Amino acid sequence: MSQNVCSRELALRIALAARALPDTDAKRLLSVLAECTHAVMTESAVASICLDEFKQANDGFFGGYSDQCLLNALSILKNTAADKVMPAIKAYQEGELPNSVRMACASDDAIHANGQFATCPWFMVYQVNAEEARLIDIRHTEIPEGLWVQDKNSYRAELIQDCKVLYVVSVGGPAVAKIVKQGIHPIKLDEPQSLVDILSELQAVIADSPPPWLAKAMGVDASERFKFDRLATG
């Protein structure tokens, strides 16, 4: 899905980046990007563009621009700038998606599951079933001013206590204990992946045959869940 269609958020960022560059319209920036990414305009392709590449593309169109200005545009494109483009949240009523599980992803850029539990700025919270993966909330991990918390990681775990599954790229041992204590199942990724890929992977698992612990987290009835009961206990 993300492979051939430029997402709404990426399109918006391209337009914002074009505005941040003097004498550049979105069309010109697009042709530069098309060359940098070899016409495959995906988030990960855009995320891997380096400054030199950006400068040289399209017969060095950006050659005369200052590094500062170009880096600023790149940070908007890669969504690492201070003002980030966030995907739209859709409201969710309890029970709206049958057989669904609520999951959170630690993210640094709202595009990839690339966050470290203790440092990521957001948890992207999705309600997922076999048919739909809905972004229902983006939880900011910053501790509100004036609020005193004894333990930062406990605060973070409590922030997503309604979730059953959490995807992180890295997390420490004591932090895992705090996550598990909230009844959340942490899943550590070997490397950052795009949120789209993780969601479709999880949806495939839910649609196929969820492992018992996941079925339990989804609230599937015990009698339904133990289809293989006799087989498994032997």
Added chain:
Amino acid sequence: MALYIVEADCISCGDCEPVCPTQSITEGPVVFKIDKRTCTECEGDFDVPQCVKVCPIDNCILPLEA
């Protein structure tokens, strides 16, 4: 005298399999399982059952009531 794995809680991490001194743990069709005929609860080998010690989930491996 044996232990069993609670299927609804086992996440199939496989950590318990290599630590069993009697090779009683194998991967079943859904989750891992303990052979109750050979499980000794590590009596004679260790002070505490090794699978319980390494299992990352609380109350996932419990004594089988006879």
